Amino acid sequence: MPKAELHVHHVGSAAPHTVAALAARHPDSPVPKDPQALAEYFTFRDFAHFIEVYISVVDLIRDPEDVRLLTYEVGRDLADRNVRYAELTVTPVTSTRRGIAPEAFLEAIEDARVTIERDRGLVLRWCFDIPGELGLPAAEETARMACELRPEGLVSFGLGGPEIGVGRAQFKPFFDRAIAEGLHSVPHAGESSDATSVREAVEALRAERIGHGIRVVDDPALMEELAERGIPLEICPTSNVATRSVPSFAGHPLPTIAAAGVPFSINSDDPPMFGTDIDREYLIAGELLGLDEAGLAELARSAVRQSFLDPAGRTRLVAEIDAHLAGWIR
Numbered sequence: 001m002p003k004a005e006l007h008v009h010h011v012g013s014a015a016p017h018t019v020a021a022l023a024a025r026h027p028d029s030p031v032p033k034d035p036q037a038l039a040e041y042f043t044f045r046d047f048a049h050f051i052e053v054y055i056s057v058v059d060l061i062r063d064p065e066d067v068r069l070l071t072y073e074v075g076r077d078l079a080d081r082n083v084r085y086a087e088l089t090v091t092p093v094t095s096t097r098r099g100i101a102p103e104a105f106l107e108a109i110e111d112a113r114v115t116i117e118r119d120r121g122l123v124l125r126w127c128f129d130i131p132g133e134l135g136l137p138a139a140e141e142t143a144r145m146a147c148e149l150r151p152e153g154l155v156s157f158g159l160g161g162p163e164i165g166v167g168r169a170q171f172k173p174f175f176d177r178a179i180a181e182g183l184h185s186v187p188h189a190g191e192s193s194d195a196t197s198v199r200e201a202v203e204a205l206r207a208e209r210i211g212h213g214i215r216v217v218d219d220p221a222l223m224e225e226l227a228e229r230g231i232p233l234e235i236c237p238t239s240n241v242a243t244r245s246v247p248s249f250a251g252h253p254l255p256t257i258a259a260a261g262v263p264f265s266i267n268s269d270d271p272p273m274f275g276t277d278i279d280r281e282y283l284i285a286g287e288l289l290g291l292d293e294a295g296l297a298e299l300a301r302s303a304v305r306q307s308f309l310d311p312a313g314r315t316r317l318v319a320e321i322d323a324h325l326a327g328w329i330r
């Protein structure tokens with residue numbers, strides 16, 4: 001089915017063969033050089049362990065050529081799954097702090113964006129996120145790159161990483177700045193902590209969509225508010241089980257979120273790290289919600305409607321989904 005992906009991380013989308021090749025180039029890294037060994041390396045004890053492993057993979061991206069290659073390959077994997085539009089969460093600070101000049105980093109991702117659109121018709125847009133564990137200085141650097149060097153493909157501003165001990169509200173000045181520049185606010189919240197973090201994301205960071213947000217189920221009044229205001233959650237079922245943010249698929253809060261009328265989209269987050277892909281996430285959501293083909297197509301339409309794609313592009317992509325569904329049912 002033609003699709004839009006709204007929550008997928010740049011480095012977290014690197015295919016095992018790409019990660020293994022980068023690891024072989026950088027022998028000082030703890031990341032296995034053998035793609036087979038990566039599955040075990042990508043088995044997470046908890047959310048903090050996931051972030052530790054994630055950063056070890058980030059450490060493999062050391063020059064603009066690594067960035068260009070990674071971005072193009074990620075785009076190719078998305079296009080192979082018939083993703084037609086994706087908002088890719090990119091963390092520029094993790095590269096600039098490893099010595100890649102901001103301009104060179106931006107040139108590398110933009111070059112890959114234009115090339116993959118030309119080669120495969122995939123429309124890629126960026127969400128620049130603050131890695132929360134690096135605090136306010138990283139927020140400042142991210143805001144500066146987003147606002148002063150703003151690349152053409154940039155549509156939104158985010159906040160990722162751990163939530164415990166990393167309150168959302170402290171990042172307000174940086175979100176204010178990004179929003180004033182016309183960027184959309186899309187922070188992570190309520191993934192590894194609680195509903196308070198979702199409230200802070202909505203109130204202090206003026207979130208237009210929320211990354212994960214699953215803990216909102218612990219605050220029915222807030223769920224009602226999200227439903228009323230039409231603030232969607234970006235749901236990534238397998239990610240939540242893999243990082244042990246939820247105990248099992250059976251215990252995933254998605255059915256409660258859907259029943260409360262909170263808008264949401266289905267996404268893959270860091271697909272190779274979680275042994276999944278976007279199509280599998282749709283099937284899992286379909287099982288959790290008891291959906292048939294028409295229900296799955298409606299999920300795909302929701303993602304398009306909640307995206308920051310221009311209105312003409314949204315209409316086109318929804319029409320493609322409708323046409324696909326008609327053929328599927330026949």
Ligand SMILES: O=c1[nH]cnc2c1ncn2[C@@H]1O[C@H](CO)[C@@H](O)[C@H]1O
Nearest residue numbers: 009012054091129131132160161270
């Ligand atoms: O599921 C996730 N939640 C939060 N951050 C994530 C996730 N997946 C990848 N990152 C990435 O973790 C890095 C460290 O802050 C950031 O680059 C963020 O984008």
